[in-house]
Amino acid sequence: MRGKNNRYVILLDQDNGNAELARQQVSAVSRPDVANVYGDIYGANNSGFNASFALNGSLADAIANGHRIQAIIRYTSSNDGNSDYNDHWFDGVVLNQNVANMEKLQVSQAGIHVSGWHAADQALDRQYHYVILFDATTKKEISRQRVTLINRGDVERAYNNVYNSGKSGFSADFVMNDALRAALQNGDSIQVISRYTDDKNGDGNRVDYWFTPQAYNQNQAYLEDFSIYNGQLRVTGWHASDQSVVEPNQWIILLDSQTGREVARSKAITTKRNDVLAAYPNILNADNSGFVANFDIANTPGLRAAILAGHSLKAVARYSDDNGGEGHRSDYWFSAVQTPYSTQSAQELESFTINGNQIEASGWYADGRSVAAKAMYVILYDATTNRELGRQQIATADRERPDIASSNSSIANAGVSGFKASFAINNGSIMQALKNGDRLQVVARYTDDDQNGEGNYVQHFFDAQSFQSNNAYLDAFRVNSDGSIQVSGWHASNQTAGRPYHYVILYDATAGREITRKVAENVQRPDVQKAYPSVYNSLNSGFNINFASSATIQRAISEGHNLQVIDRYSATKDDNGDYVDYWFAPRQLAQ
Known part of the structure; x- marks a missing residue:
């Protein structure tokens, strides 16, 4: 610019009344590029400038406060740049990157x-x-x-x-x-x-x-195994949760799907899972998200009860800041319902009979729910009076049934499903049941109570069976040469249990009245026992009685009356109260 050879660059604070912040006298810089564009303007060839300002004082304050900084290029003839000048005002800039x-x-x-x-x-x-x-x-x-x-x-x-x-x-x-x-x-x-x-x-x-x-609220999990092995319920998988960094205790909780109640919890073993980290890199601690939890079924009451009841289970994976699994926690509820045991069952009562003074029952009962049982019991039940008569625990060694394991391979513990139990008839309640002719029933039970057979259990009622029997045979019924009557034979009945008094009665069927009776001594009859092995006391069912001649006997014979033998077992000595009879067919006896 003609006559104005001094150049200044001045900085102003536009947000503070255009107060001057700094100025600097600069030298002309050659700009042939500008001259090429603006060749008709005086001094275009030397129109360039370059200035650097120290970031301090009021300039630093203005920038720090976010004020707009405006630059002026001034041509002036004065040495201080304050008179005789021409300015170009550039747009203000906020230096706020x-x-x-x-x-x-x-x-x-x-x-x-x-x-x-x-x-x-x-x-x-x-x-x-x-x-x-x-x-x-x-x-x-x-x-x-x-x-x-x-x-x-x-x-x-x-x-x-x-x-x-x-x-x-x-x-x-x-x-x-x-x-x-x-x-x-x-x-x-x-x-x-x-x-x-x-x-x-x-x-x-x-x-x-x-x-x-x-x-930090991501929560993902996957259940990989939920199975029973050798009495242990094993649960494995992974649970990746952001909260795990502040809730370091990893738990697996089992719920009864039917009741909604917790049945067990186990502090899980944490395992390395680089595969989970690769799939979920943004979840905290994902590489340590694996879990293994083992539940000892026999020693976990709630779990035993759920399995024996045939209930399904659900799992919850939990991170907690509490050693007991409570406190602050982050849960993942797996939606799938799990039934890690077979609900199948099969059974057969192979024998239910009387052997001497014992009622014996044998057979097998296989049930998948037995994985939760501590013991097997066989119960003798009176189906007529609806009351238990006795029970017996079956030792594991006595339950071996490899044949059942082979034929029922899909049922857990089928190989130890057998049973054989004996109940003494001289037990008061059993004797009374036989005496009454009640229907008896065998109940096979798996239970978590190995002391008394109660607690939680699953059981099978086999069909009730009647033990009513009354069999007899008259081997001899004759008049001896001295006019006495000889009677012999046998009478075997389960209802003789509890009736220890044995009588043989001579009865005039024509006149409808008793002639006489005698106490009978039981005679051993191995032949009867062989024919009726399941009838109570059949070995001692024989009798042999001589009725001495009397006027009544002679009159009945001479008049051609039909005479009849009655064999009686009675609960009382007078034999007229509680008894069981067998009436043999009437006969006419010749003198």
Whole structure:
């Protein structure tokens, strides 16, 4: 510009009444490119300028406060640049670039580690750098930490026009405090704030960069095995949950699907699962998400009860901060209903009979639910009076039935399903049941009570059986040469149990009256026992009686009356009360 050979670059604060912030006299810089475009303008060839201003004083304050900075290029004839000048006012610029990057945000049981960089023009005059953890869900600060800036040449190369980009790195470690633990347990979103401030406590005038909040509420799981092996229910799979970093105890809980009640819980063994980490890299602690839990069925009452009741089960995978599995916790409820045992059953009563003074029952009962049983019992039941007569525990060694295991391979424990039990007839209630002719029944029971056979159980009632029997035969019924009558034969009946008094009665069927009776001594009859082995006391069922001649006997014979023999077992000595009779066919006897 003719006559104005001095040049100044002046900076103004547009937001403070265009107050001058700084000026600098500059030399002309050759710009042939400008001359080529504006060749008709005087001095275009030397119109360039270049000025650098120190970031201090009022200039630094204006930038720090986010004010618009306006540059003026001035041509003047005066040496101080304050008179005889021509100005060009460039548009105002706010120097407020604020860029950052979070390179690592790592959560562990110890706390949170963060690292990255933050470059901001307005960091000027804000010499304190803080990193702050913020709960974006509750809008509350968790913790803050003053950090030392780290040299970052890579950031400077990418953002050389941003103040302090060459020393913008940060790294901070936050220990696990109550607020951080609560935020993670609640699945809150956690946000990192990088702050430059002029206050040594981290408040005051500041410029912040709020990184994107990170929610820690992911919860995924998969059940891989739910099976019974050798009396153990084994549950395996994986459970990946963000909350696991603050709830380190891994539990598997079993629920009864029918009642909705918990039946068992086990502290799981945690296993390494790199496959889960590969599938869910964003879930905290996913590489340590595997679990193995074993439940000893025999020693877990609730589980025993559920299985013996034939109920299905559901599993819950839990992380907890409590050694008992309660406290703060994160659950995953598996939707699938599990029945890890067979509900099949099969059975057969192979023998149910009287042998001498014993009632014997033998057979087998296979039931998949027996995996939860501690013992097997056989119960003798009176189906007529609906009451138990006796029970007997069957030793495991006496239950071996390889034939049943072969024919019923799909039923657990079928190979130990056999039983053989004996009940003494001289037991008062059993004798009374036989005496009454009640129907008897065998019940096979699997139970978790190996002391008394009660508790939780599954059982099978075999068909009730009648033990009523009354068999007899008259071997001899004749008149002896001396006029006496000889009677012999046998009478076997289950109803003789409890009736120890044996009588033989001579009866005049024509006149309808008794002639005489005698106490009979039981005579052994091996032949009868062989023919009727399942009839009570059949071995001692024989009798041999001589009725001495009398006027009544002689008159009945001479008049051709039909005489009849009655064999009686009675509960009383007078034999007229509680008894069981066998009436042989009437006969006419010749003198």
